[in-house]
Amino acid sequence: MNASSTALPGGTWALGDSTVTRFGYGAMQLAGPWVMGPPADREGALAVLREAVAAGITHIDTSVAYGPRVTNALIHEALHPYQESLFIATKVGANRDAQGGWPTARRPEDLHKQIHETLQTLGVETLDLVNMRMGDAQGPKPGSLTESFETLVELQRNGVVRHLGVSNVTAEQVAEARGIAPIVCVQNGYNLAHRHDDDLIDRLAADGIAYVPFFPLGGFTPLQSEALTAVAARLEAMPMSVALAWLLQRSPNILLIPGTSSTAHLRENIAGAGLALSDDDVAELERIGR
Numbered sequence: 001m002n003a004s005s006t007a008l009p010g011g012t013w014a015l016g017d018s019t020v021t022r023f024g025y026g027a028m029q030l031a032g033p034w035v036m037g038p039p040a041d042r043e044g045a046l047a048v049l050r051e052a053v054a055a056g057i058t059h060i061d062t063s064v065a066y067g068p069r070v071t072n073a074l075i076h077e078a079l080h081p082y083q084e085s086l087f088i089a090t091k092v093g094a095n096r097d098a099q100g101g102w103p104t105a106r107r108p109e110d111l112h113k114q115i116h117e118t119l120q121t122l123g124v125e126t127l128d129l130v131n132m133r134m135g136d137a138q139g140p141k142p143g144s145l146t147e148s149f150e151t152l153v154e155l156q157r158n159g160v161v162r163h164l165g166v167s168n169v170t171a172e173q174v175a176e177a178r179g180i181a182p183i184v185c186v187q188n189g190y191n192l193a194h195r196h197d198d199d200l201i202d203r204l205a206a207d208g209i210a211y212v213p214f215f216p217l218g219g220f221t222p223l224q225s226e227a228l229t230a231v232a233a234r235l236e237a238m239p240m241s242v243a244l245a246w247l248l249q250r251s252p253n254i255l256l257i258p259g260t261s262s263t264a265h266l267r268e269n270i271a272g273a274g275l276a277l278s279d280d281d282v283a284e285l286e287r288i289g290r
Helices: 042-054 070-079 108-122 146-157 171-180 198-206 226-235 239-250 263-273 279-289
Strands: 012-015 018-021 059-061 087-092 127-133 161-167 185-189 210-214
Touching: 042 070, 042 263, 070 108, 087 108, 087 185, 108 127, 108 146, 127 146, 127 185, 146 161, 146 171, 161 171, 161 210, 171 198, 185 198, 198 210, 226 239, 226 279, 239 263, 239 279
Parallel strands: 059 087, 087 127, 127 161, 161 185, 185 210
Antiparallel strands: 012 018
16 A cells, blocks of 8 residues: 555655655646736745645646746746655646647657756756646547657656656556556546546556546536535535545545645645545445446
């Protein structure tokens, strides 16, 4: 079992040779509207990052595509030189266009460029974790990831990347990646209402591989459900707190990276994720996504 106890909800998990808090922080919302441009409140964004680390969070997720390059620059300004315990996960495989789209960028030359920009903007010589992002903005798509993933494996051999993962992928692509090189995590869209990866999560847990759900609270369309509202009312809690707590109780290999641009909301998320759900609560919530 990789999990153990810590002051933050959920304890910790081993990502490769590092131990991280299962409750982490996703930096995407620190960029401007639709993840483009600088934040409206730069000092507020820096304060959120510093508050996350002060709260004990050791797992921060980012991408050079956020902004683009905006969240990486904020992380560097707020937290560099980084604490030894801080683990920064990033991803490659997509760019941004002038319309705010997410065009794919997975050719070897694209990936080398993104890795170089990530190293530069974060101010490090080696990246803790790089997730190979597949699919598109609508979700995973079938197809081989071999060429792209092998490029990251080459960079790992060269000492530029410590650990590898995959993101926005099908179960078949997870198996394909694992046939090429070890991975430490899978990052896919998953929450109470979208349970397509249930079997995959259980298989990964058995093999000691983390599952990191993005949009754990529904993303740009927050989760809404009568059952979620009912359980929250019974517990005198916010529905989003119940959704986070359910994820932590769902499986010990699930790592949370909820994002926010508010220090108050960050504290609410941490407190809410620590809710204890009864068997009856869980049974009622389980019906939402099934």
